[in-house]
Amino acid sequence: MDRSDKTIFARPEALTDTITHYCPGCTHGIIHRLVAEALDSLGVREKALGVAPVGCSVLAYNYFNCDFLEAPHGRAPALATGFKRLRPDMIVFTYQGDGDLASIGMSEIIHSANRGEKFTTIFVNNAVYGMTGGQMAPTTLAGQITTTCPMGRNVEQTGQPIRMVELLSSLVTPAYLERVAVHTPRHILQAKRAITKAFKYQSEGRCFTLIEVLSTCPTNWGKTPEESVKWLEESLMSYYPLGCKKDPEKPELNDGTV
Amino acid sequence: MAKILMKGNEAIAEAALKAGATNYFCYPITPQTEVAEYLSRRMPEVGGVFLQGESELAVANMLFGASSTGKRVFTTSSSPGISLMQEAISYMAGAQLPVVIVNIMRGGPGLGGILPAQSDYFQATKAGGHGDYRVLVLAPSTIQEAVDLMMLAFHLADKYRNPVMMIGDGMIGQMMEPVEFPEKYKEPPLPPKTWAATGAKGRKPIIIKSLYLDPNLLEDNAWTLHDKYEQMKKEEVRFERYKVSAKNRILLVAYGTMARICQTAIDELEKKRISVGLFRPISLFPFPEKQIYQEAGKKNIGDVLVIEMSMAQMYEDVDRAVRGQKQVSFFGRTGGIVPSPEDVVEQIEKLIDKRKPKAKKKKA
Amino acid sequence: MLPGESVLTFQPPSITKGIVIIVGGYGSGKSEVAVNLARHLATDGPPENRPITIADLDIVNPYFRSREATERLQQLGIQAIHPRGGSRYADLPIILPDIKAGIINRNGTVILDVGGDDAGARVLSSLADAFVPGEYELAIVLNANRPFTANVDGCLKTMSEIEGSSRLKFTGLISNTHLLEDTSEETVLSGLVLAREVSDRTGLPVLFLSASAEVLSRIEPKEIDVPVLPLTRMLLKPWETND
Numbered sequence: 001m002d003r004s005d006k007t008i009f010a011r012p013e014a015l016t017d018t019i020t021h022y023c024p025g026c027t028h029g030i031i032h033r034l035v036a037e038a039l040d041s042l043g044v045r046e047k048a049l050g051v052a053p054v055g056c057s058v059l060a061y062n063y064f065n066c067d068f069l070e071a072p073h074g075r076a077p078a079l080a081t082g083f084k085r086l087r088p089d090m091i092v093f094t095y096q097g098d099g100d101l102a103s104i105g106m107s108e109i110i111h112s113a114n115r116g117e118k119f120t121t122i123f124v125n126n127a128v129y130g131m132t133g134g135q136m137a138p139t140t141l142a143g144q145i146t147t148t149c150p151m152g153r154n155v156e157q158t159g160q161p162i163r164m165v166e167l168l169s170s171l172v173t174p175a176y177l178e179r180v181a182v183h184t185p186r187h188i189l190q191a192k193r194a195i196t197k198a199f200k201y202q203s204e205g206r207c208f209t210l211i212e213v214l215s216t217c218p219t220n221w222g223k224t225p226e227e228s229v230k231w232l233e234e235s236l237m238s239y240y241p242l243g244c245k246k247d248p249e250k251p252e253l254n255d256g257t258v
Numbered sequence: 259m260a261k262i263l264m265k266g267n268e269a270i271a272e273a274a275l276k277a278g279a280t281n282y283f284c285y286p287i288t289p290q291t292e293v294a295e296y297l298s299r300r301m302p303e304v305g306g307v308f309l310q311g312e313s314e315l316a317v318a319n320m321l322f323g324a325s326s327t328g329k330r331v332f333t334t335s336s337s338p339g340i341s342l343m344q345e346a347i348s349y350m351a352g353a354q355l356p357v358v359i360v361n362i363m364r365g366g367p368g369l370g371g372i373l374p375a376q377s378d379y380f381q382a383t384k385a386g387g388h389g390d391y392r393v394l395v396l397a398p399s400t401i402q403e404a405v406d407l408m409m410l411a412f413h414l415a416d417k418y419r420n421p422v423m424m425i426g427d428g429m430i431g432q433m434m435e436p437v438e439f440p441e442k443y444k445e446p447p448l449p450p451k452t453w454a455a456t457g458a459k460g461r462k463p464i465i466i467k468s469l470y471l472d473p474n475l476l477e478d479n480a481w482t483l484h485d486k487y488e489q490m491k492k493e494e495v496r497f498e499r500y501k502v503s504a505k506n507r508i509l510l511v512a513y514g515t516m517a518r519i520c521q522t523a524i525d526e527l528e529k530k531r532i533s534v535g536l537f538r539p540i541s542l543f544p545f546p547e548k549q550i551y552q553e554a555g556k557k558n559i560g561d562v563l564v565i566e567m568s569m570a571q572m573y574e575d576v577d578r579a580v581r582g583q584k585q586v587s588f589f590g591r592t593g594g595i596v597p598s599p600e601d602v603v604e605q606i607e608k609l610i611d612k613r614k615p616k617a618k619k620k621k622a
Numbered sequence: 623m624l625p626g627e628s629v630l631t632f633q634p635p636s637i638t639k640g641i642v643i644i645v646g647g648y649g650s651g652k653s654e655v656a657v658n659l660a661r662h663l664a665t666d667g668p669p670e671n672r673p674i675t676i677a678d679l680d681i682v683n684p685y686f687r688s689r690e691a692t693e694r695l696q697q698l699g700i701q702a703i704h705p706r707g708g709s710r711y712a713d714l715p716i717i718l719p720d721i722k723a724g725i726i727n728r729n730g731t732v733i734l735d736v737g738g739d740d741a742g743a744r745v746l747s748s749l750a751d752a753f754v755p756g757e758y759e760l761a762i763v764l765n766a767n768r769p770f771t772a773n774v775d776g777c778l779k780t781m782s783e784i785e786g787s788s789r790l791k792f793t794g795l796i797s798n799t800h801l802l803e804d805t806s807e808e809t810v811l812s813g814l815v816l817a818r819e820v821s822d823r824t825g826l827p828v829l830f831l832s833a834s835a836e837v838l839s840r841i842e843p844k845e846i847d848v849p850v851l852p853l854t855r856m857l858l859k860p861w862e863t864n865d
């Protein structure tokens with residue numbers, strides 16, 4: 001890498017100078033970077049608080065250069081609620097995987113969203129439990145093989161995968177809900193815009209904001225990084241359409257007040 | 259059947275099937291996820307129920323419902339997950355429902371780590387949830403014993419209509435050992451499950467509950483439970499002694515993996531002509547109180563040393579059991595650190611040094 | 623005859639490929655085989671195999687992984703690749719970039735220790751573009767005393783599942799039938815019978831047989847017509863001593 005490259009890809013202030021533990025081809029790292037850039041662009045790093053989940057990103061606090069709490073599995077939104085209620089001046093975000101948010105933490109996320117808690121959730125959907133070695137998640141696609149559905153997800157017995165953004169968009173209170181992806185430069189730009197917007201709304205004191213990011217898990221999908229990108233594009237994106245489901249600036253999307 | 263080599267977690271899963279428990283609810287967590295992975299393949303073969311729930315909170319309550327059918331049901335988890343199950347365990351104890359829960363323990367508190375520990379002793383043995391109740395707690399130290407106790411656990415759960423917990427540190431789940439399964443699991447006869455909710459056909463409705471608004475009735479229920487625990491204390495105390503003899507100078511008390519490490523230490527000390535015996539509780543509730551009292555009271559015993567992979571938890575029960583007859587000391591490591599046989603030997607040599615006549619020391 | 627003496631008369635395994643991927647389910651003993659193979663190649667093997675690198679790619683087992691022998695392997699000049707610091711003890715499925723780099727820029731022999739059956743072998747698939755056919759050895763460690771590899775059909779099924787999830791093809795078999803401390807001469811020899819049958823059905827060679835040096839000392843070398851790797855246990859349980 002030459003010097004000019006370095007300056008283009010300067011590390012955001014909101015990230016520490018630590019090599020992450022994520023697998024090659026995993027997009028958790030890109031998502032970290034986008035969150036950090038959003039915090040930097042709004043100049044809020046010094047008053048930011050992150051809440052780490054239990055999942056592959058449990059060590060997120062080693063990579064973000066801001067204060068952090070580590071929550072029990074699934075409970076990050078409850079911690080964020082407690083914190084933000086007492087420190088409304090700070091910028092609070094949770095960073096959660098699909099097992100953490102859509103399985104064990106379903107209750108916390110729905111109620112936080114519905115109360116309109118003024119924090120931002122970055123929801124990383126990779127359709128599998130990464131950390132514990134590839135078990136079925138509520139977001140696992142029909143027929144997808146995991147270690148606890150070795151014959152493929154049987155929707156007769158386990159239901160269809162949950163679309164969180166759509167589910168939450170049926171609530172009146174949340175302010176901003178959007179699904180993005182980060183597997184191509186174009187998608188990364190869109191994701192960056194969405195994440196930044198979520199933090200901007202939060203700093204304006206708007207209600208709950210959540211960005212769902214479709215993410216890769218080459219290790220547990222059993223695919224090379226390139227194949228993972230392809231699978232994400234072909235399979236995940238066709239079940240989980242990208243786009244905004246709620247935005248205070250797009251009243252046509254909203255069925256209530258925010 | 260011939261011996262085969264199995265990982266503890268798989269052996270526990272297979273043992274449950276052998277005991278006729280084909281209904282399993284789970285949520286993944288290290289170091290016990292192999293039970294779920296194994297059963298996700300095996301349950302369809304045996305026509306049982308396998309369900310990965312959305313959380314341990316839900317799983318434990320699924321067990322409440324499942325057990326109410328009168329069928330054998332179980333779950334496995336590890337420390338943080340077991341904490342989440344405590345609410346339902348209290349309700350199931352109150353409603354007198356049989357259920358088997360396995361805790362493959364890791365270091366805590368909180369998220370802790372994933373390495374083996376014995377730090378959930380208090381939680382398991384003292385009622386981890388609210389109310390006047392106990393669960394029967396079994397602690398294997400080998401994979402074969404885990405298999406045997408797992409099968410027994412279902413019998414005891416039915417016999418007492420009470421939750422039974424089997425606890426093992428992460429090693430018990432993760433290590434490999436040769437095991438043998440019985441061709442067919444034989445158990446003493448049990449009364450029919452007339453308490454199960456099977457539909458009120460030709461009988462009064464059955465209500466499975468723990469709510470008693472009348473304090474007299476709630477107290478009655480507490481006495482019913484209490485009587486069961488007293489019966490367990492009479493009939494279900496289990497323990498093992500290793501090289502316990504009139505030559506022992508020190509009595510070790512340890513359970514699970516820790517007991518095996520102590521055995522190696524005892525063998526090493528034997529070579530140095532230091533005689534030490536081991537008392538290994540197998541049932542942690544009911545606790546072998548009387549037996550420990552007797553062993554510790556023997557004239558040859560100078561000291562009792564409790565060794566754990568936790569911070570002096572079982573120590574409290576041993577100290578209570580010894581009732582001041584001897585000095586009870588404690589040694590333990592935790593957080594996932596497993597004491598080595600050399601560590602144990604060192605602790606024992608220290609104890610012996612302390613007892614040496616002071617005069618000798620002065621001379622030197 | 624002194625114990626250990628006859629071991630020397632067995633033919634040692636010979637490794638001709640620069641990448642040796644060792645897979646096997648729980649209890650096959652694949653980590654023990656992997657670290658012992660590394661030790662053998664580093665201390666007794668031909669110079670052209672060296673330097674030796676061993677990479678822990680076990681994402682399914684949280685304990686008893688080859689990384690637990692790191693210190694001893696390093697003393698023998700073997701490079702060990704696995705997560706360091708707190709992550710060494712994590713159950714995070716950490717695949718270090720070093721591993722892929724190690725495969726591509728290989729120097730000497732790289733041994734990959736891959737955990738448990740098809741689920742564990744899936745990790746190979748995420749590295750698939752780094753493997754060049756013909757340049758790697760993919761060997762399955764067979765233990766006839768394990769439920770899923772107790773007979774030929776079980777072995778073939780397991781192998782096809784692993785090939786499916788790893789997208790690599792097996793090139794050889796390792797006969798490592800044992801019952802830990804209960805292993806007898808018959809255990810080892812009956813395992814070889816199974817490995818041979820699997821070999822006949824698949825056309826894959828038995829690369830070597832591995833067994834504890836102690837048990838091997840009681841077996842006549844002529845009874846084993848494949849190369850032999852004597853094992854010294856390096857992944858011990860906390861109460862076990864190596865004597």
Ligand SMILES: Cc1ncc(C[n+]2csc(CCOP(=O)(O)OP(=O)(O)O)c2C)c(N)n1
Pocket residue numbers: 054055056057073096097098099100101124126128129130131132137285286287288314338339342
């Ligand atoms: C109460 C409790 N149950 C289970 C676990 C084990 N556990 C750790 S991470 C995880 C799932 C992580 O998956 P996901 O949220 O999808 O995140 P990813 O790893 O895929 O990024 C589970 C079940 C735990 N730590 N605590």
Ligand code: SF4
Pocket residue numbers: 021022023025026027028056126130131216217218219220715
């Ligand atoms: S296991 Fe999956 S989610 Fe976790 S770091 Fe690896 S690729 Fe990313």
